[in-house]
Every structure is written in structure tokens, then in C-alpha cells.
Amino acid sequence: MTRALPWNASQVLPWRAGLAYGLLGLPLAFAALPLYVVLPHYYASDRGLSLATVGALLMLVRLIDAGAEPLLGRLSDRVYHRTVHAVLWMAGLLVLLLGVGMAGLFFPRVQGPAALAAWMVAGLLFTCLAHSLLVITHQAWGVRLGGDAAQRSRIVAWREGAGLVGVVTASALSVAWGAGTMLAVFTLALVAGWWALWRAPRPRFAAGAWQAPEARLWQPLAEPAFRRLLAVFLCNGIASAIPAALMLFFAQDRLLATQAHIALFLVLYFVSGALSMPLWVRVVRRLGLEWAWLAGMLVAVACFGWAAGLGSGQVVAFGLICVLSGAALGADLAVPGALLALLIERHGAQGVHDGAYLGWWNLATKLNLALAAGLTLPLLQWLGYQPGSQDPLALQRLAWIYALLPCALKLMAAYLLYRLLIAFPHRTQGVTP
Numbered sequence: 001m002t003r004a005l006p007w008n009a010s011q012v013l014p015w016r017a018g019l020a021y022g023l024l025g026l027p028l029a030f031a032a033l034p035l036y037v038v039l040p041h042y043y044a045s046d047r048g049l050s051l052a053t054v055g056a057l058l059m060l061v062r063l064i065d066a067g068a069e070p071l072l073g074r075l076s077d078r079v080y081h082r083t084v085h086a087v088l089w090m091a092g093l094l095v096l097l098l099g100v101g102m103a104g105l106f107f108p109r110v111q112g113p114a115a116l117a118a119w120m121v122a123g124l125l126f127t128c129l130a131h132s133l134l135v136i137t138h139q140a141w142g143v144r145l146g147g148d149a150a151q152r153s154r155i156v157a158w159r160e161g162a163g164l165v166g167v168v169t170a171s172a173l174s175v176a177w178g179a180g181t182m183l184a185v186f187t188l189a190l191v192a193g194w195w196a197l198w199r200a201p202r203p204r205f206a207a208g209a210w211q212a213p214e215a216r217l218w219q220p221l222a223e224p225a226f227r228r229l230l231a232v233f234l235c236n237g238i239a240s241a242i243p244a245a246l247m248l249f250f251a252q253d254r255l256l257a258t259q260a261h262i263a264l265f266l267v268l269y270f271v272s273g274a275l276s277m278p279l280w281v282r283v284v285r286r287l288g289l290e291w292a293w294l295a296g297m298l299v300a301v302a303c304f305g306w307a308a309g310l311g312s313g314q315v316v317a318f319g320l321i322c323v324l325s326g327a328a329l330g331a332d333l334a335v336p337g338a339l340l341a342l343l344i345e346r347h348g349a350q351g352v353h354d355g356a357y358l359g360w361w362n363l364a365t366k367l368n369l370a371l372a373a374g375l376t377l378p379l380l381q382w383l384g385y386q387p388g389s390q391d392p393l394a395l396q397r398l399a400w401i402y403a404l405l406p407c408a409l410k411l412m413a414a415y416l417l418y419r420l421l422i423a424f425p426h427r428t429q430g431v432t433p
Contacts, residue, residue, distance in 0.1 A: 020200035021145075022158030024091075024138050024193030029163030030186050031102060031131055033170040033266075035124070036241075036369050039105065040377065041248040044387055047108070047116055051381040057121055059374020065128040066366035072133045073359020076140050080355070084202050087137060091197060094134040095190045101127030103183055132366070136358050143341060143354045144203035156341070157277070160333055164274040171266030220357045225343060228420040230364055233336050235416055236297065237368030239409035240332065243304070243402060245373045246380075249387060250402045254395050256312045265322045272326030273333060280330040289335050290421045296331020297414040301407045303328055308403035376401055 044054045079086050105123040110116060142155045166189065173182040220226050243250075251257040251265060283292040303324035310318055344357050380401060385394040 017201045018154060018158035019162075020196045021142060021155065022160075022162040023196040024134075025159040025162040026166035026169075027186055027189035027193050028131065028135050028138060028166070030166035030170040030189060031098065031127075033167055034102065034106070034182060034186075035127065035131070036244060036373075038248070039120075039124075040245060040373055041387075042106070043116065043120055044377075049113060049116060049120075051386065052378045053113070053117060054120075055374050055377030055381075057117060058124070058377075059370045061121055061124040061128065062366050062370030062373070064125060065132060066363045066370060068129060069132055069136075069363035069366060070356065070359040072129070073136050073355035073357070073362075075133065076136045076355035076358070079137070080140060080144070087141070088194075088198060091134060091137055092194055094130050094137070095194045097130040098127060098134060099183075099187045099190055101130060102186060106183060128366075132362060136355055136362060138197075139358050140354045141197075141200070141203060143344060143358070145201060156337055160277075160337075161274065164270055164333075168267050168270045168274075171270060172263050220360050226357070226360075229336075229339055229343065230360065232413055232417045232420060233361070234364045234368060235409060236332065236336075236413035237365060238371055239406045239413060241368045241372035242376055242406045242409070245369075245376060246398070246402045249380075249385075250307075250398060251318070253387070253389060254312070254399055254402075255310060255315055255318055257315050257318075261315050261319075265319060268319055269322040269326040269329070272323045273329035276327040276330030277334055279327075280334045283331075284334065284338075289339055290417065293331055293335040293339075294414055294417050294422070296328050296335070297410050297417065299331075300325055300328035301410050301414075305403060305407045308399045310399070376405075 040054050040058060043049045044051050079090055101123055105120070105127060108116060108119045108123075110119050138159070142159055145155055169185065169189075170182065173185055247265075248262065251262045255261075257265070280292060280296065283295060287295065304321060307318065307321050310321075340357065340361055344354055380398060383394065383397040383401075384391065385398050389395065
């Protein structure tokens with residue numbers, strides 16, 4: 001392995017250095033789609049568990065995982081105050097645990113509803129905790145590299161760009177080519193990402209600067225600016241997570257789409273999101289971070305709401321919706337993380353306890369996913385929908401929950417963004433040229 005040198009934040013990030021850091025983002029994002037989109041459909045449709053059971057168990061696991069995020073952030077901070085090799089070898093252990101956990105989830109060794117439910121819960125806890133700590137560790141590496149606003153944008157862009165490639169790859173493989181191929185590619189990407197991190201630019205390590213964890217765990221929540229940003233992020237995230245949890249049910253039963261169509265829908269959505277990011281960067285430069293995020297929310301509502309009126313066979317129209325709503329996704333990818341990074345720097349936490357902020361931030365992300373699956377799947381069953389149903393009323397209710405409920409939540413998030421971050425007299429300031 002080539003030994004990387006400590007990073008000088010004044011350097012311009014070369015593409016090789018950016019790729020070496022960002023590559024691990026590919027399998028980390030890759031894992032999210034099988035875990036949060038494919039897995040509920042797999043256990044409900046292929047393994048025969050009821051929607052209510054799958055939804056309740058997913059919410060339980062994700063709430064536990066979410067609750068652990070601040071503790072995992074504290075653990076990340078502690079390891080970062082040792083040596084770079086401690087961080088890298090911990091990442092290697094997490095890569096191994098994540099690969100084993102993912103394989104166990106999609107190839108269960110038990111049969112029967114009770115045993116499958118227990119296997120799913122245990123496998124998800126094991127896998128999600130390893131994934132969460134690896135995500136925080138990777139994010140903290142990027143935050144600690146520092147630099148000016150342009151440099152930070154480049155660092156985040158490499159990580160998020162690799163993540164979008166991972167999501168597109170997972171979308172195609174998990175739907176069109178099956179779990180075996182998906183897991184093989186995922187494992188190779190994990191190993192490659194970990195190997196690349198050894199060659200990545202290295203942040204400076206503040207050995208011995210660790211402070212008592214009790215003083216740091218709750219500190220981010222004591223800051224009003226962070227609480228306001230987190231509230232907007234949480235509401236917006238739930239709105240985005242509901243379509244993710246229900247997309248396969250909607251496409252297969254409402255649209256009667258084929259597996260190839262479904263794979264194409266996912267690819268169109270995420271590729272459109274990737275291609276839209278330069279446009280949203282320009283919007284940020286003209287309007288500022290908060291106004292750009294607000295514009296993205298409103299565009300998403302305008303592009304996605306009419307999916308509720310689609311019916312059997314309207315796959316071309318839904319493909320267009322995927323392209324347009326994917327373009328709106330670029331704002332959600334580019335803006336919230338930038339606001340968080342600026343807030344961490346402004347509060348003097350960079351290189352000291354970045355993980356504490358990232359832990360609470362990722363808790364909100366997991367809470368979004370838990371609420372989306374845990375509330376909407378049982379609600380659909382209560383409304384009369386079952387996987388494979390062709391009852392017109394049940395399918396109409398599926399369309400309403402899939403498309404209209406997220407739009408309502410997205411509008412609520414837009415209102416909170418305006419009231420808490422834009423109109424608030426001491427709001428979190430965005431970056432303007």
C-alpha cells in the first residue's frame with residue numbers, strides 16, 4: 001500500500017486524492033438501497049411475512065439503530081484521537097462485518113414466519129450498526145480534511161458522487177440480476193473502498209485531545225441552530241423515505257411494471273440526481289444554501305405529486321416523473337450536508353468532536369427511514385392493500401400514500417425551512433459568493 005501523507009488543507013484536491021477518499025462512499029450508498037428499499041419487499045413478497053410484521057420489525061430495528069448513532073459518533077471521535085492506523089483497521093473490521101451481515105439477510109438459513117422474523121431483526125441490527133459506524137467514520141474523515149468552501153465542496157462531491165454511482169449500481173443489480181450478483185459486486189466494492197482509503201489524503205490527528213464523552217454526547221442538541229437545521233432535515237427526510245419504502249409495491253402492482261422497467265426507473269432517478277448537482281451548485285451561488293434547498297423542495301412537489309394519478313401500464317409517464325423528481329433530488333444531496341459542515345466549523349467542533357454532530361445527524365436519517373416503513377406499511381394493510389393485490393380501491397390508496405403523503409410532508413418541510421432558517425433572525429447562514 002502507498003503511504004499517504006498528512007493532508008494540507010490549503011492544497012487543491014487532485015482527482016486521484018478525491019477518488020481515493022470518495023470511493024468508499026460507493027458501497028456505503030450501495031448498501032442503503034438493498035437494506036431500505038429491496039429488503040421490505042423481499043421479506044413481504046418472497047418470504048411471506050405480513051406487511052404489518054415487516055413494517056413493525058423494520059421500525060423497531062431502525063429506531064434501535066438510530067438511537068445508537070450518537071454513541072457511534074462518540075466512538076468515532078475516540079478512535080480519531082488515537083492514530084490513523086487505528087481508524088483504518090477499525091474501518092477494515094467494519095467492512096468485514098457489513099459484508100457478512102448483508103449476505104445473511106438475503107440468504108436466510110431458517111424457515112417459518114417466527115424464525116424468519118427473528119433472523120431479519122438480528123441480521124438488520126448487526127448489519128445496520130456496522131454500516132452506521134463505517135458511514136460516520138468516512139464522513140468524519142472528510143470533515144477533518146478541512147479547507148475553504150470550495151475545497152469542502154470538492155471533498156463532499158467526491159463522496160456523494162461515488163455514492164450516487166453506488167445507488168445506481170445497486171438499483172440495477174438488485175432488481176434485474178438478483179441478490180447473488182448484487183452481493184458479489186457489493187463485497188468487491190467494499191474491499192476496494194477500504195483499500196483506497198489507505199491511499200487517501202489523511203487528516204491531522206489530535207492525539208490526546210479527547211474530552212470526557214459525557215460532556216460531548218448531548219452538546220450538539222443544546223445548540224439552537226443545530227436543532228433548527230435538524231428539524232427541517234427530519235421532516236424533509238421522512239417525505240423522501242416514504243416513496244423509497246413503497247416504490248416496488250407501487251411499480252409492480254399499480255403500474256404493472258416489469259423488473260426491467262423497475263430497474264430503469266431507479267437508474268433514471270439517481271442518474272438524474274447526479275446530473276442535476278452542478279445546476280444546484282449554481283443555484284446555491286445565486287440564492288444561498290437555504291433558498292436553494294427551498295426551491296428544491298418545491299420542485300420535488302411539483303414533479304412528483306401527479307404520480308398519484310397514474311394507473312396500469314403508464315410506465316413512460318412514471319419514467320418522466322423519475323427524471324424530474326430525480327433532478328430535484330440534487331438539492332437534497334448538495335445542501336443539507338453543506339449546512340451541517342459549516343455549522344460544525346462555526347461551533348469550533350471540526351477535528352475535535354465532529355462525530356458527535358454526525359451521530360445525531362445520522363440518527364435523524366435513520367429515524368426518517370424507520371417512520372416511513374413502520375407507519376406506511378401497516379397503514380396500507382389497514383387500508384386493504386396486500387402485495388400483489390389488484391383491487392382498484394386498494395391500489396388507489398397505495399397511490400395516495402406513495403405520492404400525496406410525501407408531497408404534504410415536503411410542503412411542511414418547506415414551511416419549516418422558511419420559518420426556522422430563512423426568516424429566523426439568527427438563522428444558520430449559507431455560503432454566498
